[in-house]
Amino acid sequence: MEVKYNILVIDDEMQIINSIRRVLNDSKYRVEYTTTPEDAYEILLSNDFDLVLCDQRMPGTAGVEILKFIKKFLPDTVRILITGYSDINAVVSAVNEGSIFKYVSKPWDNEKLLEVVESAIAYREEKKRKEEVYIQQWEAAVDSLKKQVIDGRERAVKSLLKVMEAKDAELLRHCERVSRYALAIADKMNLSEKQKINLKYAAVLHDVGKITIKDKVMYKPGKLEFDEFTEVTSHPIVGSEIVKTIDGMNDAAEIILQHHEKLNGRGYPRGLRETEILIEAKILAVADTYDALTSDRIYRKALNPEEAYEIIMNERNSSYDSDIINILIGGTLSE
Ligand SMILES: [Fe+2]
Numbered sequence: 001m002e003v004k005y006n007i008l009v010i011d012d013e014m015q016i017i018n019s020i021r022r023v024l025n026d027s028k029y030r031v032e033y034t035t036t037p038e039d040a041y042e043i044l045l046s047n048d049f050d051l052v053l054c055d056q057r058m059p060g061t062a063g064v065e066i067l068k069f070i071k072k073f074l075p076d077t078v079r080i081l082i083t084g085y086s087d088i089n090a091v092v093s094a095v096n097e098g099s100i101f102k103y104v105s106k107p108w109d110n111e112k113l114l115e116v117v118e119s120a121i122a123y124r125e126e127k128k129r130k131e132e133v134y135i136q137q138w139e140a141a142v143d144s145l146k147k148q149v150i151d152g153r154e155r156a157v158k159s160l161l162k163v164m165e166a167k168d169a170e171l172l173r174h175c176e177r178v179s180r181y182a183l184a185i186a187d188k189m190n191l192s193e194k195q196k197i198n199l200k201y202a203a204v205l206h207d208v209g210k211i212t213i214k215d216k217v218m219y220k221p222g223k224l225e226f227d228e229f230t231e232v233t234s235h236p237i238v239g240s241e242i243v244k245t246i247d248g249m250n251d252a253a254e255i256i257l258q259h260h261e262k263l264n265g266r267g268y269p270r271g272l273r274e275t276e277i278l279i280e281a282k283i284l285a286v287a288d289t290y291d292a293l294t295s296d297r298i299y300r301k302a303l304n305p306e307e308a309y310e311i312i313m314n315e316r317n318s319s320y321d322s323d324i325i326n327i328l329i330g331g332t333l334s335e
Contacts, residue, residue, distance in 0.1 A: 009033040011055040037061035071099040179203035181287035199280040202255035209239030262319040
């Protein structure tokens with residue numbers, strides 16, 4: 001049978017230790033001991049003991065002090081005090097302060113001692129079992145809360161997509177394609193699961209701020225007036241404010257806010273540069289531009305992928321991250 005329980009015996013008399021070892025001569029117990037109470041602290045911290053049996057009267061140290069230490073720093077270790085008849089005061093205070101499970105007085109009856117040890121171990125097992133149940137219940141509660149947040153988020157995203165579709169069905173299709181492209185690029189990069197999830201939400205909602213742009217401005221074929229231009233270029237801000245209202249979407253909102261930033265600082269709304277721009281936003285910018293170029297516009301027909309690649313390539317390092325462009329051109333989207 002394998003060792004199941006680690007027990008430490010602290011007593012300055014080797015004779016006492018040996019008689020306890022004889023009582024606990026069972027392969028399920030591994031009994032460690034020390035006759036030097038000063039060493040007890042180090043031994044206690046070096047191993048995970050299920051049970052400690054500690055003598056009260058030892059030169060230099062009272063057993064109760066060691067047991068108090070265990071109660072404070074190793075509360076899961078069950079504590080038994082071994083006393084002589086004259087130590088009644090020590091027993092009373094140890095019991096009252098809760099620092100011991102039981103006490104055994106010398107000389108003891110071996111069967112009784114074994115019984116006390118077994119009940120201490122049973123107590124320890126029961127406590128462990130209760131803790132496990134408690135942890136399971138806690139984890140289940142956290143899971144269910146997480147699920148509620150995710151469900152809530154999914155519902156909120158769906159309704160925003162509906163609003164986008166109502167404003168302009170092509171706007172929704174653009175967002176869906178961009179989301180697909182962005183995730184295909186992300187799959188070839190070293191992004192964490194969390195970053196990918198944020199990118200997924202950000203991509204599909206990146207232009208949600210456009211729902212507030214007036215139709216006459218949104219579909220104006222000619223040059224935009226200053227006010228109109230401001231209205232259009234504020235869509236990353238509006239979009240990120242909308243998305244921020246959804247639980248757990250702050251990171252996605254930040255990506256949306258940055259999706260028109262350029263490496264050279266000439267993007268909007270904040271004119272961020274290079275490393276100030278999130279990698280997710282850099283991916284989104286490339287996916288967005290690629291889709292814009294390969295879709296029909298009021299003022300031009302859709303370009304084919306090669307033409308789009310060339311235009312994007314010409315802006316590598318000034319606008320777009322060249323590693324991301326390489327992944328795009330590497331045929332990621334057609335796989
Ligand atoms: Fe946009």
